[in-house]
Amino acid sequence: MSFRKRGYITIEELKSLVPLPPLERIKAGAVAVAECVEDIPCNVCMTACPTNAITVEGMRGMPKIEWDKCVGCGICVGTCPGQAIFLVDLKGESARVTLPYEFLPKVKKGMKVDLLNRAGEKVGEGKVVRVFEVNKTQVVTVEVPVDLIWEVRSIWVKE
Amino acid sequence: MIHNTADNLDLRIKDHPILEFKRNTPISFIFNGKKIIGYEGESIAAALWASGIKVFRKGATGPEGPFCMIGYCSGCLVEVNGRTHVRACQELVRPNIEVKSMDKLPKPLFRRHHLGDVEHVDLAVDLMVVGAGPAGLSAAIAAAENGLNVVVFDRHFRAGGQLIKQTHKFFGSGELFGGKRGFQIAGELLKRANELGIKVFLGTSVYGCFKGRVFGAVSSETSYVVKPKTVVVSTGAVERTLVFPGNTLPGVMGAGAAQTLMNEYGVKPGERAIVVGAGNVGLIVSYQLMQAGVKVLAIVEIRDEIGGWMVHAAKVRRIGIPILTRHTVVRAEGNNHVERVVVSMVDERYKPIPGSEKVFDVDLLLLAVGLTPESRLLAQMGAKMVWSSELGGYVPYRNRFMETSIPGVFVAGDASGIEEATTAILTGRVAGLSATMKVKGEDEVLIRERERVIELLEMTRQTRFSQRIVKGLEKVSLNVVQEEGIYHY
Numbered sequence: 001m002s003f004r005k006r007g008y009i010t011i012e013e014l015k016s017l018v019p020l021p022p023l024e025r026i027k028a029g030a031v032a033v034a035e036c037v038e039d040i041p042c043n044v045c046m047t048a049c050p051t052n053a054i055t056v057e058g059m060r061g062m063p064k065i066e067w068d069k070c071v072g073c074g075i076c077v078g079t080c081p082g083q084a085i086f087l088v089d090l091k092g093e094s095a096r097v098t099l100p101y102e103f104l105p106k107v108k109k110g111m112k113v114d115l116l117n118r119a120g121e122k123v124g125e126g127k128v129v130r131v132f133e134v135n136k137t138q139v140v141t142v143e144v145p146v147d148l149i150w151e152v153r154s155i156w157v158k159e
Numbered sequence: 160m161i162h163n164t165a166d167n168l169d170l171r172i173k174d175h176p177i178l179e180f181k182r183n184t185p186i187s188f189i190f191n192g193k194k195i196i197g198y199e200g201e202s203i204a205a206a207l208w209a210s211g212i213k214v215f216r217k218g219a220t221g222p223e224g225p226f227c228m229i230g231y232c233s234g235c236l237v238e239v240n241g242r243t244h245v246r247a248c249q250e251l252v253r254p255n256i257e258v259k260s261m262d263k264l265p266k267p268l269f270r271r272h273h274l275g276d277v278e279h280v281d282l283a284v285d286l287m288v289v290g291a292g293p294a295g296l297s298a299a300i301a302a303a304e305n306g307l308n309v310v311v312f313d314r315h316f317r318a319g320g321q322l323i324k325q326t327h328k329f330f331g332s333g334e335l336f337g338g339k340r341g342f343q344i345a346g347e348l349l350k351r352a353n354e355l356g357i358k359v360f361l362g363t364s365v366y367g368c369f370k371g372r373v374f375g376a377v378s379s380e381t382s383y384v385v386k387p388k389t390v391v392v393s394t395g396a397v398e399r400t401l402v403f404p405g406n407t408l409p410g411v412m413g414a415g416a417a418q419t420l421m422n423e424y425g426v427k428p429g430e431r432a433i434v435v436g437a438g439n440v441g442l443i444v445s446y447q448l449m450q451a452g453v454k455v456l457a458i459v460e461i462r463d464e465i466g467g468w469m470v471h472a473a474k475v476r477r478i479g480i481p482i483l484t485r486h487t488v489v490r491a492e493g494n495n496h497v498e499r500v501v502v503s504m505v506d507e508r509y510k511p512i513p514g515s516e517k518v519f520d521v522d523l524l525l526l527a528v529g530l531t532p533e534s535r536l537l538a539q540m541g542a543k544m545v546w547s548s549e550l551g552g553y554v555p556y557r558n559r560f561m562e563t564s565i566p567g568v569f570v571a572g573d574a575s576g577i578e579e580a581t582t583a584i585l586t587g588r589v590a591g592l593s594a595t596m597k598v599k600g601e602d603e604v605l606i607r608e609r610e611r612v613i614e615l616l617e618m619t620r621q622t623r624f625s626q627r628i629v630k631g632l633e634k635v636s637l638n639v640v641q642e643e644g645i646y647h648y
Contacts, residue, residue: 004464007437007472007482038469041581041619042330044338059332059618079338081328082470102176103450103478120479135328135340136177154477 008118009035011150021067021088026149030072030089030098030141034063035153036082048079074098074141078134087141088149096129097152098141105157107131107140115144116154123151168211169196172425176450177326177340180425190258197252202316204228204235204247205424207258213409213496215247216260222495224409228416229321230314231397231533234407236261248419249362251316277382284310285598286591287374287387289365289536292320293580294572294587295393296348301591302391303355305605307598310385311352312376316362317423318352319345320395321415322580324422326450327443335581335615342422344580368540389567389594392537393587396530396551396573401435405491414444414527421451429523433500434458435488439467439579441527445475448525455480456519459502461487461509468624487511491524500524534574540565549631550576558637559613561590567597576635578628585616 003009014020014035021031032053034045040061046054053069054076056062063085076085077098087098101107109131115124130141144152172180182198189195190207197206204225207215214222215235225235228248235247238259247258286302288295291313303309317323325341336344352359363378365385374390376383398413400406410429414436417428432453434445437460445455458475463484465472472482485504489511492499504515531552538544542555543564554576555563562569569590572583592609596602620629 002464003469005484007465007469007476009469009473035473036470039622040330040468040470041622042337043332044328044330047333048338060621079328081330081338082468083474084470104174104176104452106176116477116479118473118477120477135338135343137328153473156478 003037009037010118013037018062021065023090025067026088026090029091030074030087030096031067031070032065032072032076032085032087034065034076034080034085036061036063036080036084038062040082042081045076045080045085048075050075072098074132074139075134078132078137078139083137086153089141090146090149094143095146095149096141097144097149098130098139099153099155101138101140101155102136103157105159107138107155107157111157113142113155113157115142115148115152116156117151118153120154122156123148126152126155128155170209170211170427172421172427172451175425178342178422178425186252186254188252188254188256188258191260195258199252200317201252201424202248203237203239203245203250203252203256203258205420205426206252207247208420208428209424209426215409217262218407220407222409223407224412224496225416226400226412227398228412228419229395229397249314249316251362277377277380280381280383282310282383282385284308284385284387286310286389286391286594287312287365287385288391288393290320290393290395290572290574291315291318291359291361292393292395292572292583293322293344293348294395294574294583294590295320295391296352297584297587298391298393298569298571298591298594299357300348300351300355301588302595303352303357305592305595305599307595309357310387311357311359312363312365313359313361314364318349318359318361321418322348324415324418325443325580326422326447329580331581331619335584335619341580348584365536368536389569389597391561391569391571391587391590391594392534392555392563392574393571393583393590394533394536394574396577397533398526399529399531401488401526401528403488403490405493405497408491408493408497409495410493410497410522411491411524411526414440414525417444417523417525418447421453422447427451427453428525429453429497429521431456431519431521432523432525433488433502433519433521434525434527436460436527436529437465437467437472437482437484438527438529439471440530441525442467442471442475444525444527445480446471446478449475449478449480453523456521457502458482459486459488460484461505483517486517488524489516497522497524530573530577532574532576534570537563537568537570537574540568542568542570545635547576547631547634549627550635554635556635556637560593560609561586562593564637567594569593576628576631578625581619582616585612585619588612589616
């Protein structure tokens with residue numbers, strides 16, 4: 001079953017299609033990962049990146065991220081129209097994933113939220129450690145179990 | 160969960176993660192003898208739905224309600240203050256109006272009395288644009304920027320077409336409004352049109368072309384006779400339906416109709432939904448439903464794989480919406496509106512497999528199964544039309560400058576073939592620049608600009624999903640050479 005049948009990409013599929021940042025880079029701090037593998041006529045992330053770490057050739061999607069230039073600010077996470085960019089971060093003892101969120105109730109720092117994987121299944125709970133907004137998209141950083149940084153891609157706030 | 164029509168039921172959305180709904184003055188009116196509260200700027204249809212009224216009339220096969228919410232279907236026809244055949248979705252709520260169901264459609268559809276007391280206005284303009292969506296506004300802007308006297312007509316009382324109900328951020332580059340939300344793009348186009356002094360006549364339908372290429376347009380107050388030097392037809396598209404038992408039950412509607420309710424008016428279209436079609440429209444509307452607080456139980460897709468971009472599918476999958484590929488809807492059930500939807504697996508020939516049915520308790524069934532270009536005005540004008548399944552239906556032949564077989568008459572946006580808002584904006588610009596040169600003569604700067612826009616258009620069509628469209632365009636495009644005003648095909 002491919003991502004075109006399933007509706008989401010597995011980490012194995014992603015790895016086979018695009019290079020992912022090495023462990024040392026993720027341990028050094030937050031870095032962007034684009035799960036954008038189709039030729040979407042879009043280069044919004046390239047324009048938005050303040051450190052010019054992202055390039056998109058000829059408006060054909062599939063951004064290339066230079067990990068050394070990426071400072072993990074998360075602006076691309078909130079800007080990407082496909083909501084396909086995430087930050088992964090293994091600096092220090094804990095692990096963090098930064099993801100876009102556009103639902104109610106709005107997320108606040110310190111909140112405990114459900115952690116969901118790409119299939120929408122709950123895989124744990126995590127604390128929100130940072131939130132900011134890009135044109136009404138909340139860019140949310142949550143603490144996740146270390147072994148789940150390649151799994152957690154969504155959150156849900158319990159009402 | 161079933162809506163009753165209790166007196167205090169209000170399905171209006173108060174808080175939304177993206178949109179703000181400002182409701183000022185409540186306006187009360189009567190529907191079938193019952194007092195209904197609407198708000199300024201709401202259509203009658205939106206106000207009725209917000210009050211829990213889903214059955215607009217008793218049709219030939221049972222209760223019926225709105226399907227398209229953009230003025231094409233007959234599901235919302237009502238009588239307003241004695242005026243029959245009024246589309247409730249295209250009519251603003253006004254204080255104390257008396258709205259009645261049209262349970263029996265009167266025989267001959269004489270509407271002459273509608274024009275009884277209207278004012279008559281003659282207009283002579285360089286360019287008349289029909290349809291104030293992304294294509295039409297872009298055409299009008301391109302022409303007005305180059306000195307043309309432009310008027311725009313739209314049957315709806317709000318400009319911006321379907322863009323105003325798009326809450327998601329658009330793909331693209333900076334020039335193509337990439338990263339902006341659909342309603343924000345509509346806002347920018349409207350702002351620019353205002354700056355340029357473009358006259359936009361809303362709530363005004365262009366109903367036909369007459370001898371001497373004179374057009375008739377009409378609103379509830381005014382009848383216009385328009386004599387334009389050039390015309391851009393950017394009348395958009397209509398949502399398709401599917402054939403299955405129960406498809407006329409209120410609560411079965413097009414994906415765009417739900418977008419109209421929840422994103423234009425802030426009215427919840429239902430509580431629990433099934434969406435048919437995993438193309439971009441089905442995926443995006445499912446996400447928008449969740450944002451509006453409507454639970455989506457599943458997206459049903461008859462084909463083997465999703466039709467839209469994977470990133471749009473990923474957004475709904477990761478919040479727990481299953482996509483059932485190789486499934487289709489087999490029937491909708493309910494007393495006065497949808498209460499249950501039965502879906503089934505299909506075999507290789509897309510036939511439902513007996514015994515594989517799943518039943519969902521939902522009150523909303525959205526059909527996102529494609530669109531058909533709305534270009535009847537061009538057909539009525541005598542433009543040469545051609546069937547293209549790739550482009551969604553009958554479309555006019557056109558050259559690469561968007562000119563139809565009628566000199567000086569252009570087409571843009573979905574009316575020229577189903578694509579999306581970015582290509583609508585670009586084809587609109589091409590049509591607007593072409594109209595400019597038709598009126599003012601060829602101009603090197605404008606030719607260069609038009610070539611640049613065409614290049615941008617071709618670039619956005621380079622993706623694998625555009626291959627079908629490009630194939631369709633090959634069938635409907637003409638290499639028209641103009642020699643002394645004579646067109647050779």
